Amino acid sequence: MSIDVGARLRSVRLSFGLSQRELARRAGVTNGLISLIEQNRVSPSVSSLKKVLDGVPMALAEFFTLDLSVAPQAFFGADELVELGNPEVSLRLVAAQRAGRQLTLLHQRIAAGAATGEDKPGQRGEEAGVVIRGRIELTVGGAMRVLGPGEAYYFASHLPHRFRNVGREACEIISACTPPTF
Amino acid sequence: MSIDVGARLRSVRLSFGLSQRELARRAGVTNGLISLIEQNRVSPSVSSLKKVLDGVPMALAEFFTLDLSVAPQAFFGADELVELGNPEVSLRLVAAQRAGRQLTLLHQRIAAGAATGEDKPGQRGEEAGVVIRGRIELTVGGAMRVLGPGEAYYFASHLPHRFRNVGREACEIISACTPPTF
DNA sequence: CCCTCTCGTCTAAGATCCTAAACACCATGA
DNA sequence: TCATGGTGTTTAGGATCTTAGACGAGAGGG
Numbered sequence: 001m002s003i004d005v006g007a008r009l010r011s012v013r014l015s016f017g018l019s020q021r022e023l024a025r026r027a028g029v030t031n032g033l034i035s036l037i038e039q040n041r042v043s044p045s046v047s048s049l050k051k052v053l054d055g056v057p058m059a060l061a062e063f064f065t066l067d068l069s070v071a072p073q074a075f076f077g078a079d080e081l082v083e084l085g086n087p088e089v090s091l092r093l094v095a096a097q098r099a100g101r102q103l104t105l106l107h108q109r110i111a112a113g114a115a116t117g118e119d120k121p122g123q124r125g126e127e128a129g130v131v132i133r134g135r136i137e138l139t140v141g142g143a144m145r146v147l148g149p150g151e152a153y154y155f156a157s158h159l160p161h162r163f164r165n166v167g168r169e170a171c172e173i174i175s176a177c178t179p180p181t182f
Numbered sequence: 183m184s185i186d187v188g189a190r191l192r193s194v195r196l197s198f199g200l201s202q203r204e205l206a207r208r209a210g211v212t213n214g215l216i217s218l219i220e221q222n223r224v225s226p227s228v229s230s231l232k233k234v235l236d237g238v239p240m241a242l243a244e245f246f247t248l249d250l251s252v253a254p255q256a257f258f259g260a261d262e263l264v265e266l267g268n269p270e271v272s273l274r275l276v277a278a279q280r281a282g283r284q285l286t287l288l289h290q291r292i293a294a295g296a297a298t299g300e301d302k303p304g305q306r307g308e309e310a311g312v313v314i315r316g317r318i319e320l321t322v323g324g325a326m327r328v329l330g331p332g333e334a335y336y337f338a339s340h341l342p343h344r345f346r347n348v349g350r351e352a353c354e355i356i357s358a359c360t361p362p363t364f
Numbered sequence: 365c366c367c368t369c370t371c372g373t374c375t376a377a378g379a380t381c382c383t384a385a386a387c388a389c390c391a392t393g394a
Numbered sequence: 395t396c397a398t399g400g401t402g403t404t405t406a407g408g409a410t411c412t413t414a415g416a417c418g419a420g421a422g423g424g
Contacts, residue, residue, distance in 0.1 A: 003242065005228055020402065030383050035403055042381055045411070046187055047225035060185065064243035202372065212413050217373060224411055227381070 006040035008066055027055030088114040108173040115164035134171030137164045188222035190248055209237030270296040290355040297346035316353030319346045
C-alpha cells in the first residue's frame with residue numbers, strides 16, 4: 001500500500017486523545033475494526049473510513065494529506081525530554097525540537113538547598129507551574145511564599161522572581177511559560 | 183455517503199479519456215469493478231481505490247479534494263461562449279470563467295471588410311487558428327497570405343499581425359492562444 | 365446481411381471487510 | 395485477593411467487496 005492508513009489513523013486518533021472504543025462509538029463502528037485498520041490487517045472501504053473520520057471529525061482529503069514524517073509528536077517519554085539546566089537545577093523541556101512552538105513546558109527538579117538565579121528581565125510572557133514533590137520558596141516581586149505539592153504559581157515573566165529550595169529533599173515542578181524562551 | 187466516489191471516479195476517468203476497461207487494465211483490476219464503483223453499487227476499499235487511481239495516476243488526497251460542484255466544465259453550448267469583441271470583430275471565448283486556465287480558445291467572426299487592429303506587442307505566447315468559413319487576409323511579420331476554409335495559421339504572438347476580411351461574406355475562425363490574454 | 369470490435373452493465377463465486385463477542389493485560393480500589 | 399473498568403487484540407461468521415465471464419447495445423466493414 002505504501003499509504004499506511006493504519007499509522008495515519010492511529011496518529012489521528014491519538015492526536016484527538018481518543019481510545020479505540022471511544023472513536024468507534026462516535027463513528028458508529030466497532031472497536032475491533034479500528035484495531036484491525038490501525039494494524040493494517042484490513043484495508044477499510046472508503047465508506048467505513050469516512051464513518052471513522054466523521055467521528056473525529058476529519059475530511060478524507062485531509063486524512064490523506066497528512067504528512068506523517070513531520071507530524072507533531074504528541075507524546076514524550078521521560079527520557080525524551082531535553083535537559084537544559086544543570087545537576088542542581090534541572091530543566092527538562094517538552095517538545096524541544098518542535099518548530100513553531102507556542103509555549104514552553106518544563107519538568108524542573110531543584111536539588112535541596114539550590115536556587116535559580118534572578119532571571120534576566122525584559123521578558124513579556126507569563127509563567128506558571130505546579131509543585132509535585134518537595135517544597136519551594138518562591139519570591140515574585142516583593143512577595144514570598146513556600147509552596148508544597150499540589151500548590152501552584154502564575155506570574156508575569158517581567159517581575160523579578162527566584163526559586164529556592166529550602167527543604168531537605170529535591171523539589172519537582174511542572175512549569176510552563178509563553179512565549180517560548182528556549 | 184455524500185462523498186459520491188462514483189461520480190468522482192467517472193469524472194476523473196473521463197477527464198483522462200479512458201474507457202472503464204482501459205483504466206482497469208492500467209490499474210490491475212477488472213472493468214466490472216470500475217463499473218460498480220462508478221454506480222456507487224459498492225464502496226471500494228482504500229487499497230483498491232488506490233490501485234485504480236494509480237492507473238491514472240492521481241493521489242488519494244487529490245481525488246478527495248476534487249470539488250465536483252466547480253468541476254471544470256468540459257462542454258459549452260454556442261450560447262455559453264463569452265462575447266469579448268464587437269459586432270464587426272466578434273471574439274467568443276471558451277471556458278471564460280475557468281480559473282487557472284492555461285490557454286485561450288476563441289470563436290472569431292470577422293465581418294466583411296472588417297479588420298483587427300495591430301495587437302499590442304510584448305506578448306510572449308503563441309497563437310494559432312483554423313478558418314472555418316469565408317476568407318481572411320493575414321499578415322504576420324513581413325508575410326501576408328489569404329486563408330480560406332480549412333486553412334490555418336500558427337505564429338508567435340510577439341510578431342506584428344493583423345487580420346483583414348477582404349471577401350464579401352463574414353469570416354469565421356477558431357483560434358487559440360497561450361498564455362491566456364483574456 | 366453477418367462479423368467483429370468496443371462500450372458499459374450484470375451475475376455467481378471467491379476474497380476481503382466488518383461485527384459481535386471473547387480474550388489478555390493493566391490499573392485502581394474494596 | 396478479588397472485583398471493576400479501562401486499554402488493545404483476536405476470532406468466527408455474516409456482510410460486502412472483487413473477480414471472471416457473460417450479456418446487450420452500438421458502430422463500422424465486408
